[in-house]
Amino acid sequence: MNRFFFSSWGRDPDKTGPWEEKGLLFPARFDDDREIRAFMGWQGIICRDPSVNMVDMCREYIKRAQQESCGQCTPCRMGTRILGDILERICQGRGTGADLPALKSLARQIADASRCDIGQTAPIPLLHALRHFRDQFEKAVREAAPIPRGTYLFKVTAPCTSACPSHLDIPGYVEAVAQGRYEAALKIIRQDCCLPGVVGRVCVRPCEANCRRGLADEPIAVKTLKRFVADYELDHGKRPLFPEIARKKQRIAIVGAGPAGLACAYYLGLRGYPTTIYEALSEPGGMAAVGIPDYRLPRHILRHEAHLVERLGCEIRYGIQVGKDISMDQILETGAAAIFLASGAHQALRMRCQGEDAGYEGFMTGVVFLREAAFGRRPLSGEKMVVIGGGNVAIDCVRTAVRLGFAEAVLVYRRTEAEMPADPEEIRDAKDEKVAFHFLTQPIKILAKKGKVTGLECLRMVLGEPDASGRRRPVPVEGSNFVIQTDAVVPAIGQACDLSYIPPESGIPLTRWKTVAADPVTFQVDGRPIFAGGDCFYGPLTLIAAIASGKNAARFMAKYLEKGKCLPEERDVMEGLIQKIGVYDPQEAPPIIGGRARIHPKTLDPEMRTASFDEVERGFCAAEALQEASRCLRCSRLALAAL
Amino acid sequence: MIAITIDNRNVLAEPQDTILQAASRNGIRIPTLCYHKRLSPIGSCRICMVEVTGMDKPVPACTTPVAEGMTVETRTERVMELRRTVIRMMLINHPMECHVCGASGSCALQDLAYEYGVAAHEFGEIPVNRRVKPYATPLIPYDPNKCVLCLRCVHACQEIKGIDALSIALRGSLAHIQGERSRCISCGECWQVCPVGALTQAVTDPPTRIHQMEAVTTTCGYCGVGCQMELRVMDGKVWGVTAPDDPEGPNNGSLCAKGRFGFDFIGHPDRLTVPLIREGGRFREASWEEALAYAARKLKEICASHGPDAVMGFSSARCTNEENYLFQKFLRAGVGTNNVDHCARL
Ligand SMILES: Cc1cc2nc3c(=O)[nH]c(=O)nc-3n(C[C@H](O)[C@H](O)[C@H](O)COP(=O)(O)OP(=O)(O)OC[C@H]3O[C@@H](n4cnc5c(N)ncnc54)[C@H](O)[C@@H]3O)c2cc1C
Ligand code: SF4
Ligand code: SF4
Ligand code: SF4
Ligand code: FES
Numbered sequence: 001m002n003r004f005f006f007s008s009w010g011r012d013p014d015k016t017g018p019w020e021e022k023g024l025l026f027p028a029r030f031d032d033d034r035e036i037r038a039f040m041g042w043q044g045i046i047c048r049d050p051s052v053n054m055v056d057m058c059r060e061y062i063k064r065a066q067q068e069s070c071g072q073c074t075p076c077r078m079g080t081r082i083l084g085d086i087l088e089r090i091c092q093g094r095g096t097g098a099d100l101p102a103l104k105s106l107a108r109q110i111a112d113a114s115r116c117d118i119g120q121t122a123p124i125p126l127l128h129a130l131r132h133f134r135d136q137f138e139k140a141v142r143e144a145a146p147i148p149r150g151t152y153l154f155k156v157t158a159p160c161t162s163a164c165p166s167h168l169d170i171p172g173y174v175e176a177v178a179q180g181r182y183e184a185a186l187k188i189i190r191q192d193c194c195l196p197g198v199v200g201r202v203c204v205r206p207c208e209a210n211c212r213r214g215l216a217d218e219p220i221a222v223k224t225l226k227r228f229v230a231d232y233e234l235d236h237g238k239r240p241l242f243p244e245i246a247r248k249k250q251r252i253a254i255v256g257a258g259p260a261g262l263a264c265a266y267y268l269g270l271r272g273y274p275t276t277i278y279e280a281l282s283e284p285g286g287m288a289a290v291g292i293p294d295y296r297l298p299r300h301i302l303r304h305e306a307h308l309v310e311r312l313g314c315e316i317r318y319g320i321q322v323g324k325d326i327s328m329d330q331i332l333e334t335g336a337a338a339i340f341l342a343s344g345a346h347q348a349l350r351m352r353c354q355g356e357d358a359g360y361e362g363f364m365t366g367v368v369f370l371r372e373a374a375f376g377r378r379p380l381s382g383e384k385m386v387v388i389g390g391g392n393v394a395i396d397c398v399r400t401a402v403r404l405g406f407a408e409a410v411l412v413y414r415r416t417e418a419e420m421p422a423d424p425e426e427i428r429d430a431k432d433e434k435v436a437f438h439f440l441t442q443p444i445k446i447l448a449k450k451g452k453v454t455g456l457e458c459l460r461m462v463l464g465e466p467d468a469s470g471r472r473r474p475v476p477v478e479g480s481n482f483v484i485q486t487d488a489v490v491p492a493i494g495q496a497c498d499l500s501y502i503p504p505e506s507g508i509p510l511t512r513w514k515t516v517a518a519d520p521v522t523f524q525v526d527g528r529p530i531f532a533g534g535d536c537f538y539g540p541l542t543l544i545a546a547i548a549s550g551k552n553a554a555r556f557m558a559k560y561l562e563k564g565k566c567l568p569e570e571r572d573v574m575e576g577l578i579q580k581i582g583v584y585d586p587q588e589a590p591p592i593i594g595g596r597a598r599i600h601p602k603t604l605d606p607e608m609r610t611a612s613f614d615e616v617e618r619g620f621c622a623a624e625a626l627q628e629a630s631r632c633l634r635c636s637r638l639a640l641a642a643l
Numbered sequence: 644m645i646a647i648t649i650d651n652r653n654v655l656a657e658p659q660d661t662i663l664q665a666a667s668r669n670g671i672r673i674p675t676l677c678y679h680k681r682l683s684p685i686g687s688c689r690i691c692m693v694e695v696t697g698m699d700k701p702v703p704a705c706t707t708p709v710a711e712g713m714t715v716e717t718r719t720e721r722v723m724e725l726r727r728t729v730i731r732m733m734l735i736n737h738p739m740e741c742h743v744c745g746a747s748g749s750c751a752l753q754d755l756a757y758e759y760g761v762a763a764h765e766f767g768e769i770p771v772n773r774r775v776k777p778y779a780t781p782l783i784p785y786d787p788n789k790c791v792l793c794l795r796c797v798h799a800c801q802e803i804k805g806i807d808a809l810s811i812a813l814r815g816s817l818a819h820i821q822g823e824r825s826r827c828i829s830c831g832e833c834w835q836v837c838p839v840g841a842l843t844q845a846v847t848d849p850p851t852r853i854h855q856m857e858a859v860t861t862t863c864g865y866c867g868v869g870c871q872m873e874l875r876v877m878d879g880k881v882w883g884v885t886a887p888d889d890p891e892g893p894n895n896g897s898l899c900a901k902g903r904f905g906f907d908f909i910g911h912p913d914r915l916t917v918p919l920i921r922e923g924g925r926f927r928e929a930s931w932e933e934a935l936a937y938a939a940r941k942l943k944e945i946c947a948s949h950g951p952d953a954v955m956g957f958s959s960a961r962c963t964n965e966e967n968y969l970f971q972k973f974l975r976a977g978v979g980t981n982n983v984d985h986c987a988r989l
Contacts, residue, residue, distance in 0.1 A: 071818025
């Protein structure tokens with residue numbers, strides 16, 4: 001079938017040339033019933049239906065831009081209003097020949113002179129339409145007949161917002177910080193992230209990797225700004241004001257008080273649903289409490305934010321392991337209207353290294369080691385410890401070993417530093433704390449005497465061809481065996497989910513990676529009153545992804561309980577479309593002159609750090625926060641789909 | 644110092660300069676509106692846009708830092724037209740009634756329209772809300788139609804006063820300044836920095852524009868800080884108070900509510916303008932010579948009959964330091980007592 005297809009996505013409206021078919025990436029269908037007839041955004045127009053009236057679509061787009069315009073610069077505040085008035089007049093059949101050149105020159109000037117990306121990008125699709133759909137504009141002026149309004153969906157995003165799994169309104173809260181409105185900033189953050197003090201300390205920051213300012217100099221310190229407002233609230237003895245909500249009768253049960261479970265309870269609480277969380281441990285926070293060490297995330301922050309969740313009608317029942325102390329069936333019998341599974345990924349992956357199952361004294365997996373340390377114990381004895389792995393968990397293990405008094409803490413990784421998945425800042429911190437790194441080293445055998453670890457036999461590696469992940473695959477060097485003497489060996493090469501509490505006869509589907517199979521948007525399992533999120537759904541991932549899944553699951557659970565079923569909503573589909581087309585453009589050169597360096601929070605002196613689990617990174621002071629927040633370019637982008 | 648080029652002139656700039664600062668340091672004028680030397684750069688009006696070689700788009704001179712080797716052009720056809728467009732946009736909801744506006748003659752928008760030859764509503768007119776809106780203080784009426792949303796007032800309230808009573812309400816062309824009465828201290832800093840006639844004062848009803856009246860520079864008498872102020876005088880009457888816009892002096896061009904608005908006592912009928920002497924329970928007017936001689940005689944008499952410690956001196960924070968110094972000297976050395984105190988200690 002020869003279908004109509006037009007795309008000017010990513011093209012300069014003033015240049016002719018081969019059409020970039022980037023727009024082809026864009027899906028044709030919105031959902032089962034509806035097609036996407038056209039899409040308008042910050043880089044142009046994609047159109048699959050020639051009957052879409054581009055004049056009307058531009059009218060709608062510019063009207064939305066005017067409504068989003070913050071009013072802080074003249075060209076966007078007034079200019080989009082003038083553009084909108086001209087387009088409205090044309091659509092009402094009262095346009096004149098002079099309107100088209102006026103639209104064009106005004107649109108260009110607004111794009112040239114506006115302060116942020118709303119004003120800088122809003123005129124772009126109009127300029128594209130004036131060039132590529134000029135006949136429609138001319139016809140509208142010539143025929144002077146009213147143009148009916150089409151049906152559109154609209155969404156605001158930003159490169160950082162779109163990269164964040166929970167899609168926080170980052171330009172919104174960063175600007176609030178820049179204006180000194182800290183409580184307003186926190187309110188914006190809490191709409192999508194109920195643990196700001198936690199995430200503001202240990203988030204892996206996909207937003208910063210996708211920050212447009214990074215293309216000019218350095219990304220905005222989005223994470224530390226979040227921490228700043230969370231700390232401000234806590235330090236000033238303020239508490240968030242939650243709206244008074246009528247409590248609903250139906251209670252929802254949650255397995256696991258990790259970030260996913262807490263987020264689900266928080267956002268259900270805001271909707272009036274009381275929740276009961278069953279938690280095997282004696283602490284809230286899941287891996288954020290018993291994985292992430294205290295020097296990165298002090299426990300009182302986590303407890304404080306978990307306590308806020310309790311204020312919203314959540315009861316956390318500690319020390320109850322589902323599957324042992326209570327079964328899934330029993331939970332349903334206690335009257336839970338639905339269950340959210342958020343049990344995380346707490347089982348260590350095997351290394352395939354000789355001796356790892358021998359039960360030697362001095363051998364312990366990374367997750368168990370960190371959990372023991374989190375409860376204030378020193379689970380391994382000796383002077384020297386070797387940790388195996390290259391991710392953040394491995395780094396947490398070696399840095400914890402340093403603090404537990406191991407004179408020598410060594411990290412063994414089979415590739416080089418460049419391939420390490422761990423955060424470069426944490427690698428730097430570990431180096432500052434005198435952790436030794438053995439790269440291109442593969443353990444093959446744990447050596448022991450009388451059942452006690454004495455060393456680790458390893459092979460040297462070289463880097464070969466790139467593998468599926470794009471990283472060069474390490475290849476062992478024949479006969480390069482050597483031994484590292486050590487008292488303790490801790491592998492930290494990944495985790496898997498322990499889903500043994502889910503009885504096979506329950507019929508809850510699992511994936512072949514042994515995670516719970518659920519809908520990726522609604523998090524519902526198989527149409528049942530059961531939902532799953534966080535690491536037990538994704539496999540080991542991140543805090544913010546766990547929070548996002550808990551937040552969204554709460555929305556869909558409420559929908560399910562109220563309507564009997566739940567399907568993705570229009571905003572979810574719009575978000576999916578935007579993800580497909582991509583918001584962050586690494587090729588772009590932002591129209592600013594860089595050179596305002598990012599502010600880095602101070603850290604505790606390395607000598608002071610290793611004696612305790614005191615927090616290493618400090619937050620910002622108010623002056624630093626203001627200076628950092630005012631670097632944000634406010635890259636808001638507007639997307640409009642014609643259905 | 645770093646070397647840059649502005650309008651084909653090689654000039655030197657401080658490394659932390661903005662383009663605007665570098666230009667004005669070298670005598671090159673770039674038009675501005677929202678920029679104010681007592682405030683951090685705002686970047687809202689977009690009048691100061693200039694072209695920099697290598698950049699696709701013009702950049703605002705007031706917020707863009709200079710860089711070694713940068714080439715700037717301040718008067719290309721593109722930016723001149725841009726400035727005209729921005730002025731037209733500012734005029735779109737602006738009432739064209741300069742003849743009845745208190746800011747006429749000292750209005751940045753009027754000056755820009757003059758300089759760039761923008762006559763009237765070239766982009767048509769949006770009749771937005773022709774009412775004066777409630778503002779942070781009843782002493783300052785706010786006209787949203789004349790407001791160009793430069794945000795100087797918001798920044799002044801936050802940066803100079805640390806009060807933060809002002810913010811933007813609504814979005815797009817409906818955006819305007821809103822004030823929080825519970826925070827506002829009526830200092831009038833916003834009025835002082837407003838470049839147009841959007842903010843006025845409701846304390847007097849002056850017969851002509853305050854900025855065109857004679858400015859009598861004086862020191863504020865309310866406290867001992869010594870703020871410099873200009874009494875705006877016409878027909879022997881004070882109609883308003885402004886602060887000299889120079890960063891010298893203890894107040895850097897800023898005033899408090901009392902200094903700015905508390906001047907009605909100057910011409911008040913109850914004000915004492917001559918000394919009074921009480922005789923037989925009634926006051927009668929006296930000359931300064933007579934009054935001072937009378938006081939000196941009485942003080943001497945008291946000292947002679949009861950000793951100098953029967954006298955005490957109490958002075959005021961509204962005198963200068965020098966006056967207070969002389970006063971204690973007078974009591975200690977002249978009268979001979981250490982009984983001297985000051986109201987600021989209470
Ligand atoms: C060492 C380490 C460091 C990390 N560092 C970071 C980081 O810096 N940044 C980041 O974003 N992410 C980090 N992560 C990942 C992050 O912690 C997890 O992705 C996140 O905690 C997942 O949240 P969750 O709620 O899905 O599961 P979890 O946090 O694992 O919580 C699950 C909870 O369920 C409980 N539970 C499990 N089974 C049962 C049962 N049968 N009955 C009752 N309760 C049960 C567990 O005790 C636990 O409390 C780290 C992970 C580890 C291990
Ligand atoms: S949204 Fe951006 S471009 Fe629009 S008025 Fe505000 S600062 Fe200007
Ligand atoms: S500059 Fe600000 S809005 Fe733009 S991507 Fe970075 S954080 Fe987001
Ligand atoms: S009131 Fe005056 S100072 Fe305040 S934004 Fe409007 S024009 Fe600017
Ligand atoms: S003076 Fe530079 S933007 Fe207003």
